[in-house]
Amino acid sequence: xxxxxxxxxxxxxxxxxFHIILAAIGMVxxxxxxxxxxxWLKTGDPDAYRLTRMWMRGVAIFFAxxxxxxxxxxxxxxxxWPTFMEHAGPIFGMPFSxxxxxxxxxxxxxxxxxxxWKRISPRVHWWVGVVVGIAGLSSGILVISANGWMNSPTxxxxxxxxxxxxxxVAALLNPAWATQSTHMVLASFEAVGFAVAGVHAYLMxxxxxxxxxxxxxxxxxxxxxxAALLQPLNGHWAAQDVAERQPAKLAAMEAxxxxxxxxxxxxxxxxxxxxxxxxxxxxxxxxxxVLAFNDPNAEVQGLEEFPxxxxxxxxxxxxxxxxxxxxxxxxxxxxxxGLIALRWxxxxxxxxxxxRSLVLSIPLGFVAIEAxxxxxxxxxxxWIIYGIMRTQDALTPVPGQVxxxxxxxxxxxxxxxxxxxxxRKQLQNASAVGPPSEAIEAWARPGRDG
Amino acid sequence: xxxxxxxxxxxxxxxxxxxxxxxxxxxGILELAxxxxxRDELRAVGERAIAPVWEANHxxxxxxxxxxxxGFPQVHVQMTTVLHIPLLLMxxxxxxxxxxxxxxxxxxxxxxxxxxWTTFFRGGSVMVPMMFGHMVAAMSRGRFSxxxxxxxxxxxxxxxxxxxxxxxxxxxxxxxxIAAVFLVGEERAERKAPAAARxxxxxxxxxxxxxxxxxxAWLEGVxxxxxxxxxxxxxxxxxxxxxxxxxxxxxxxxxxxxxxRALAGxxxxxxxxxxxxxxxxxxxxxxxxxxxxxxxxxxxxxTMNALAVTLIAASLLILPGLAWLYxxxxxxxxxxxxxxxxxx
Ligand code: HDD
Ligand code: HEM
Ligand code: HEM
Numbered sequence: 001x002x003x004x005x006x007x008x009x010x011x012x013x014x015x016x017x018f019h020i021i022l023a024a025i026g027m028v029x030x031x032x033x034x035x036x037x038x039x040w041l042k043t044g045d046p047d048a049y050r051l052t053r054m055w056m057r058g059v060a061i062f063f064a065x066x067x068x069x070x071x072x073x074x075x076x077x078x079x080x081w082p083t084f085m086e087h088a089g090p091i092f093g094m095p096f097s098x099x100x101x102x103x104x105x106x107x108x109x110x111x112x113x114x115x116x117w118k119r120i121s122p123r124v125h126w127w128v129g130v131v132v133g134i135a136g137l138s139s140g141i142l143v144i145s146a147n148g149w150m151n152s153p154t155x156x157x158x159x160x161x162x163x164x165x166x167x168x169v170a171a172l173l174n175p176a177w178a179t180q181s182t183h184m185v186l187a188s189f190e191a192v193g194f195a196v197a198g199v200h201a202y203l204m205x206x207x208x209x210x211x212x213x214x215x216x217x218x219x220x221x222x223x224x225x226x227a228a229l230l231q232p233l234n235g236h237w238a239a240q241d242v243a244e245r246q247p248a249k250l251a252a253m254e255a256x257x258x259x260x261x262x263x264x265x266x267x268x269x270x271x272x273x274x275x276x277x278x279x280x281x282x283x284x285x286x287x288x289x290v291l292a293f294n295d296p297n298a299e300v301q302g303l304e305e306f307p308x309x310x311x312x313x314x315x316x317x318x319x320x321x322x323x324x325x326x327x328x329x330x331x332x333x334x335x336x337x338g339l340i341a342l343r344w345x346x347x348x349x350x351x352x353x354x355x356r357s358l359v360l361s362i363p364l365g366f367v368a369i370e371a372x373x374x375x376x377x378x379x380x381x382x383w384i385i386y387g388i389m390r391t392q393d394a395l396t397p398v399p400g401q402v403x404x405x406x407x408x409x410x411x412x413x414x415x416x417x418x419x420x421x422x423x424r425k426q427l428q429n430a431s432a433v434g435p436p437s438e439a440i441e442a443w444a445r446p447g448r449d450g
Numbered sequence: 451x452x453x454x455x456x457x458x459x460x461x462x463x464x465x466x467x468x469x470x471x472x473x474x475x476x477x478g479i480l481e482l483a484x485x486x487x488x489r490d491e492l493r494a495v496g497e498r499a500i501a502p503v504w505e506a507n508h509x510x511x512x513x514x515x516x517x518x519x520x521g522f523p524q525v526h527v528q529m530t531t532v533l534h535i536p537l538l539l540m541x542x543x544x545x546x547x548x549x550x551x552x553x554x555x556x557x558x559x560x561x562x563x564x565x566x567w568t569t570f571f572r573g574g575s576v577m578v579p580m581m582f583g584h585m586v587a588a589m590s591r592g593r594f595s596x597x598x599x600x601x602x603x604x605x606x607x608x609x610x611x612x613x614x615x616x617x618x619x620x621x622x623x624x625x626x627x628i629a630a631v632f633l634v635g636e637e638r639a640e641r642k643a644p645a646a647a648r649x650x651x652x653x654x655x656x657x658x659x660x661x662x663x664x665x666x667a668w669l670e671g672v673x674x675x676x677x678x679x680x681x682x683x684x685x686x687x688x689x690x691x692x693x694x695x696x697x698x699x700x701x702x703x704x705x706x707x708x709x710x711r712a713l714a715g716x717x718x719x720x721x722x723x724x725x726x727x728x729x730x731x732x733x734x735x736x737x738x739x740x741x742x743x744x745x746x747x748x749x750x751x752x753t754m755n756a757l758a759v760t761l762i763a764a765s766l767l768i769l770p771g772l773a774w775l776y777x778x779x780x781x782x783x784x785x786x787x788x789x790x791x792x793x794x
Contacts, residue, residue, distance in 0.1 A: 076541075
């Protein structure tokens with residue numbers, strides 16, 4: 001039977017891996033919704049209204065699942081890693097308490113937005129929709145600070161067993177926060193943008209007469225494309241940060257065993273920790289030195305510099321990094337083509353090759369998000385707080401963690417599948433979403449013709 | 451100073467959760483208890499009542515949790531390890547209830563396809579207060595063993611027993627009662643009388659249950675009970691609770707929505723304040739008389755001050771928002787009298 005430690009790690013990874021998808025959607029969908037809503041207010045186009053309503057349902061369904069899975073997570077941190085929370089709680093509490101405030105704003109704004117049609121002024125109503133997005137984005141950015149702190153612990157001194165001189169504000173403003181949060185925000189816009197664009201590309205093909213999908217595709221594609229072009233630059237910044245703060249993580253990402261100057265960048269390849277070598281990879285000369293330090297002659301530390309028991313699992317981290325960067329490169333290319341299509345080549349949008357590329361890319365952004373988190377979290381191992389506390393030492397004493405893992409995996413699988421199934425039904429019904437009623441028209445656009 | 455402010459916010463968050471979140475869970479419990487032919491109708495009213503607000507209400511439990519893990523790390527460790535099992539069951543309940551509610555509400559067509567969601571919604575609505583009650587009782591009843599000799603001793607014995615069970619039932623009935631009281635105000639005129647009768651039935655049920663809680667606490671020899679029975683505080687809050695309940699009984703089917711809500715709130719506040727007053731400053735009572743107090747378990751003052759400032763600043767932002775939300779959806783509105791609000 002699986003030991004408690006492995007089970008607890010897998011439970012954590014499953015819960016987070018589940019939550020992060022909903023979180024990404026929760027951070028971005030409100031903005032899509034608000035964009036369509038604004039277009040409707042400005043032009044009176046009934047299709048923009050229908051799109052708003054459709055996306056609003058998406059926000060509602062995903063938000064509820066995101067909220068409950070997030071709630072589970074906040075308990076889970078303590079359930080699985082009580083020793084970690086006992087020491088970390090008072091230090092990295094700021095992001096969580098601020099995040100709580102952001103949740104409140106988000107939930108209130110969502111309630112008012114969803115049920116406030118015709119009850120408040122249409123302008124205020126639109127702004128409330130924007131607030132949903134801003135609050136969601138803030139909660140995501142804030143909670144990343146907690147994760148950044150685990151990667152770059154600051155704001156306390158450690159005597160080996162207890163923390164002293166706690167400074168919660170310094171912990172909040174930890175050095176990893178900036179790169180990680182910007183990268184995650186871009187990742188969300190990229191993943192959700194392409195996923196929504198792909199879904200509408202598919203529906204456009206299925207229901208060519210319904211103009212709603214063309215609108216949806218364009219708004220979402222523009223959003224995803226811009227994010228996808230910025231993401232590699234931001235990722236480059238993140239990598240430099242990691243090179244400086246967590247050299248062992250960088251070495252694992254690159255399966256870089258031996259310290260060298262003019263270090264090559266490894267594409268593909270199967271690393272072997274025992275022999276400290278890589279088979280099958282392609283090496284791009286000096287590229288790793290450039291990626292990590294902007295200097296082809298820079299020396300990059302290899303894993304050999306670190307004691308063997310401080311190595312992260314090299315194969316997993318390297319593999320995950322390859323997946324993320326591979327997808328990032330593909331989506332950047334697709335994004336570039338997308339922007340060209342939107343601006344200069346409108347007929348591409350309807351072309352089969354473009355549509356297929358978009359449909360195939362529906363899940364890719366999310367896969368990259370998962371892979372990126374595997375890089376960050378597995379790459380931090382064996383530490384739960386980098387350089388301070390080992391994950392092993394934070395484990396709960398409660399036995400039988402396998403059952404916890406089984407139960408929660410089943411629960412999330414069930415909820416995840418149900419959410420997808422719900423969505424399928426919603427999408428099949430998309431064309432049935434009606435245009436604005438007269439009452440809605442009169443409320444939102446008094447004295448204007450529809 | 452920071453410490454006291456943080457404790458005050460913790461109590462406030464718990465009270466707010468029991469009143470508002472409790473009412474949302476209560477709707478599920480009421481559905482379960484309703485006669486089958488009435489359930490659909492009750493469901494429509496209940497859904498309309500909680501849809502715009504339940505997500506906001508739910509945040510209070512997150513606020514309470516964050517306060518505990520940031521401000522009182524030792525208490526949090528005890529909760530998450532010793533009470534691991536009821537906590538996980540409560541989480542399962544929270545997850546199922548929340549998703550099931552949304553899925554049921556947004557599912558299009560096929561009335562019967564909602565079957566499983568309805569079951570999960572109702573089941574989750576009972577599971578959460580049951581486990582919540584078990585945990586609250588367990589923390590004060592003095593069965594946390596300092597040196598457990600078996601898994602049973604360490605993780606089951608602390609929360610399994612008649613007193614936790616009675617508390618679980620009481621909390622469940624309390625949640626249902628709050629919902630029953632609030633729902634009277636949401637009903638159409640001709641349905642008000644039966645709804646008020648339902649609320650009165652739940653009121654009657656609370657009496658023997660609170661007796662059962664006291665009796666089981668006494669039988670188990672719960673350490674704080676004797677002192678509590680001698681303290682004037684207990685009689686003060688008991689009188690407040692009883693008085694509010696009696697006035698409420700009369701006003702239930704009146705048009706005075708906010709008076710009714712305030713009275714129900716007063717009952718909850720007195721129950722929680724009575725309990726808190728009886729056990730404070732103990733956070734966790736250990737076996738053999740030792741205990742962990744809120745003040746001993748408190749994080750260093752830098753943390754507490756930062757937390758207090760955050761909480762105060764956040765409430766300046768949030769309380770007006772909540773007030774707006776409630777004013778929009780919890781005062782009579784010609785828009786939605788007499789029919790369910792359309793989802794979306
Ligand atoms: C759509 C998703 C996506 C895409 C296309 C990329 N990333 Fe990424 N990456 C993430 C989504 C992500 C993430 C899931 O959001 C992570 C996990 C933790 C974090 O802060 O961001 C992440 C982490 C992460 C880290 C580790 C940061 C740390 O541990 O502190 C590095 C070095 C990179 N990324 C670098 C890149 C590069 C060079 C990319 C080139 C294309 C790239 N990422 C594309
Ligand atoms: C603020 C955000 C996050 C916090 C506070 C956090 C915290 C933690 C903690 C406490 C652990 C257990 C200790 C460990 O194994 O390192 C962990 C592990 C893990 N987390 Fe995160 N995490 C966050 C975000 C994420 C996200 C979004 C994912 C998405 C997939 C993720 C993926 C993982 C994985 C894969 C592990 C297992 C690592 C291993 O055991 O090798 N994390 N995280
Ligand atoms: C990096 C990872 C994370 C990101 C980007 C993120 C972001 C978000 C977002 C945007 C939401 C809003 C809900 C939605 O729109 O679906 C949310 C909900 C939530 N998250 Fe996360 N989260 C992350 C990790 C965590 C972790 C580690 C915890 C717990 C410790 C957590 C706790 C919560 C809670 C309690 C909610 C529910 C709030 C509500 O009811 O509205 N999140 N998260």
